[in-house]
Amino acid sequence: MRLNETIILDCDNYEYSSGDIAIVLYNSLLFLFLMAGISFFYSGLTKIGSSITILSTPFLATVVVSLQWWLLGYSVAFSKTSGPFLGDFSNAFLNGVYKCPYPGVPLVPELVFSFYQAISAVLPVSILLGAIAERGRILPAIFFILVWTTFVYDIICSWSMNPNGWSFRMGG
Numbered sequence: 001m002r003l004n005e006t007i008i009l010d011c012d013n014y015e016y017s018s019g020d021i022a023i024v025l026y027n028s029l030l031f032l033f034l035m036a037g038i039s040f041f042y043s044g045l046t047k048i049g050s051s052i053t054i055l056s057t058p059f060l061a062t063v064v065v066s067l068q069w070w071l072l073g074y075s076v077a078f079s080k081t082s083g084p085f086l087g088d089f090s091n092a093f094l095n096g097v098y099k100c101p102y103p104g105v106p107l108v109p110e111l112v113f114s115f116y117q118a119i120s121a122v123l124p125v126s127i128l129l130g131a132i133a134e135r136g137r138i139l140p141a142i143f144f145i146l147v148w149t150t151f152v153y154d155i156i157c158s159w160s161m162n163p164n165g166w167s168f169r170m171g172g
Contacts, residue, residue, distance in 0.1 A: 011099040017107040031119045035126045042130040050134045058126045069118040077157040084166040
């Protein structure tokens, strides 16, 4: 298959592997548990007064990153018609992401793949939130998370995980 080659699939009669779907959803659940574990770890390193803030901020960040991923993050990172440096907005609001498989993952629906990648985007954010423990406030941290996810994570994800990305093409 060549890059930027259009493949028309009959998505209504396409058969997926239920085992692969279950593994992807299970791994997404494990990522959520890992995010909770990271927040408990960082709250254990802080004073009692700021433990609740450290415990609640990653869950609020999950909501913010999920909304950002739904709005434009998935489209910037994993658009099928993207260029080598940045995706386009053809999949904004998860437009057209329902039944057909993603090109690199043929046995899983693209919506399940998008969910897995959204949960994967939350993990670096949870690690970044440990840097502000006892030093930052929630609202500026959430704003930083939104900006960082949009302008850093999604673009690097497009380079390295999208089949059209320059790093992916070079074997990265």
